[in-house]
Amino acid sequence: MAEVRDTETTTRPRRRWRLLRGIGWLVFFLVVASVSYVVLVMGGH
Amino acid sequence: MPGPPEAGYGQIVIRFLARVLIVGLAGVAAAFGLYQVSVQPGAALVHAVFQKNQQVHPPSGFTATEATVTETRVPIQAPGAPAAAIDVYRPRASATAPRPVILWVHGGGFLASNAAQFGDWGVLLAHQGYVVALLDYSLAPQTHYPAPVRQANAALAWLSQHARQFGGGPARMAVGGDSAGAQIASQLAAVESNPQLAAAMRLTPGLPPARLRAVVLYCGLYDMSTVGGTGFPALRTYLWAYTGTRNWLAYPQIGQLSTTRQATSAYPPTYLTVGDRDPFRTQAAELAGVLRARGVPVTTLFWHGQGLGHEYQFDFRYRQAGTSFQQTLAFLDQRLRGTGADG
Numbered sequence: 192m193a194e195v196r197d198t199e200t201t202t203r204p205r206r207r208w209r210l211l212r213g214i215g216w217l218v219f220f221l222v223v224a225s226v227s228y229v230v231l232v233m234g235g236h
Numbered sequence: 237m238p239g240p241p242e243a244g245y246g247q248i249v250i251r252f253l254a255r256v257l258i259v260g261l262a263g264v265a266a267a268f269g270l271y272q273v274s275v276q277p278g279a280a281l282v283h284a285v286f287q288k289n290q291q292v293h294p295p296s297g298f299t300a301t302e303a304t305v306t307e308t309r310v311p312i313q314a315p316g317a318p319a320a321a322i323d324v325y326r327p328r329a330s331a332t333a334p335r336p337v338i339l340w341v342h343g344g345g346f347l348a349s350n351a352a353q354f355g356d357w358g359v360l361l362a363h364q365g366y367v368v369a370l371l372d373y374s375l376a377p378q379t380h381y382p383a384p385v386r387q388a389n390a391a392l393a394w395l396s397q398h399a400r401q402f403g404g405g406p407a408r409m410a411v412g413g414d415s416a417g418a419q420i421a422s423q424l425a426a427v428e429s430n431p432q433l434a435a436a437m438r439l440t441p442g443l444p445p446a447r448l449r450a451v452v453l454y455c456g457l458y459d460m461s462t463v464g465g466t467g468f469p470a471l472r473t474y475l476w477a478y479t480g481t482r483n484w485l486a487y488p489q490i491g492q493l494s495t496t497r498q499a500t501s502a503y504p505p506t507y508l509t510v511g512d513r514d515p516f517r518t519q520a521a522e523l524a525g526v527l528r529a530r531g532v533p534v535t536t537l538f539w540h541g542q543g544l545g546h547e548y549q550f551d552f553r554y555r556q557a558g559t560s561f562q563q564t565l566a567f568l569d570q571r572l573r574g575t576g577a578d579g
Contacts, residue, residue: 216259223263224270231271232278235472 275482278473279347279377286348292356295552304328305362307355308402312371314390316438317383322369322391323351325358326402334405336572337367337395338452341388341424343415343547345470346478347376357550364565366572367404369395373420376477381489382437388424393442408572409443410450410504414547415516416474418456419493422523425451425506426498433498450571451506452564454549455516458523459496460485466515496526503527507567509537509560511544535567 270277294301306328312320326335338361342354351358351370361368371391373384388411396406413421427434428441428448457463463471464485475484484490491497506527510520520538527534537560549560 216255219256220259220263220266223260224267227264227267228270228277229281231267232281232473233469235271235278235470 272482275377275473275476278470279477282345282470282473283348283375286344291342291349291353291547292360292550293552294356294360295558298356298359301363302356302359305359307358310369310394310398312387312391312394314383314387317386317390318374318379320374320387320391321351321372322394323355323358323372324402325355325362325368325370326404327362327365331365331403334400334408335365335367335403336408336410336568337369337399337404337406338410338412338568339369339371339388339391339395339421341371341373341384341411341413341417341421343413343417343455344375345474346381346384346416347474354550360561366568367399367402376474377480380480381478381493382439384420385423385427385437386439388420389427389439389442391442392424392428392448396443396447407447408449409447410452410568410572411448412452412454413456414454414549415456416478418453419458419495421451422453422456422458422495423493423498425504426495426500429502429504430498430500433492437492445502448504450568451504452568453506453508453520453523454560455510455514455546456519457516458494458519460490460494462522463516463519466518468515496523499523499527499530499532501530501532503530503532505533505535505567505571507535507537507564509549509563510539511546511548512539512542513544514546514548516546535563537563 304327305325308324310322310324312322314320340354340357340361342349342351351372354370358368358370369391371388373387392409392411395404395409399406411421411424413419425448427437427439428443434441472484476482479487479490481487508520508524510517517538520536524534524536539556542556544554544556548554549557551557
């Protein structure tokens with residue numbers, strides 16, 4: 192039982208950290224895509 | 237058993253930078269893909285920018301000017317196009333003679349703005365003794381070319397028949413416009429004076445010959461074969477949205493939009509102005525040259541070394557806007573209040 196509890200306490204923060212990292216990369220992707228799109232539209236002729 | 241060797245700081249930084257590069261490139265690729273596939277997001281973006289900005293900064297004392305003018309909205313039915321509307325501005329005071337009539341087509345890249353945003357402009361012109369109709373035409377990309385030209389033509393026809401109820405004289409009419417509206421207005425004047433263009437567009441000119449006495453064009457685009465070289469921001473989005481064709485230069489009717497090609501010697505006298513920092517300055521110079529070569533009377537107000545941008549004419553915080561307005565009035569006065577029978 193003690194071993195199981197140990198595993199849970201270590202995987203939860205890891206999962207949360209992975210989720211936060213994923214969200215961070217997604218936000219970065221969207222920011223780059225948005226800025227690129229605005230530059231393409233405003234510069235397009 | 238020993239675990240895998242711990243990554244050093246250098247390796248961690250390199251791995252992070254590689255991820256930044258990959259995700260960044262994916263973002264650029266996604267943006268480029270979207271840019272190629274659809275005009276809708278770009279049109280929505282430009283539309284949002286236009287809708288936020290006030291289009292006219294009137295001169296001081298405008299509140300008193302506004303009180304002298306009244307406004308009426310009139311629906312316009314245009315054959316082969318959605319219903320449009322005009323906002324008619326006229327002086328409250330009655331006149332002894334019918335007033336000249338001006339149809340104004342607002343700018344906004346064919347896809348943004350509306351007549352209400354140019355209401356102050358209608359007030360300023362009407363205060364000078366004109367009946368001014370601001371056209372609310374259908375916007376791209378929901379509606380494509382030639383709907384706005386059809387609507388403008390129908391508005392001219394309506395004004396010709398009903399101007400008297402607003403104190404206007406239908407024998408003294410002018411059209412004007414700014415930016416994309418200048419393109420539409422310039423093409424409308426070509427429709428009224430070039431039967432071949434009218435026939436190609438399957439349009440019956442809204443006015444009898446010679447009724448259209450003047451054209452006022454602010455910072456427009458008039459030659460589709462050269463406008464791409466002006467570097468005007470978002471031009472591709474405007475013309476893709478307007479023509480419905482991504483490669484707008486390949487649009488079959490693109491030649492109809494070039495007033496430099498469609499204007500004949502019967503084109504009405506024209507007033508042209510553009511800022512010296514406006515990318516469309518070469519377009520105005522080109523049209524002035526073409527019209528003069530065809531014997532059309534042309535009045536120009538071009539600037540040098542003033543740093544005036546696109547649509548400077550509506551920003552009365554700059555003295556040059558006042559100069560442009562006074563010269564526009566002088567031109568209209570000469571062309572619309574000169575000799576000739578009134579209607």
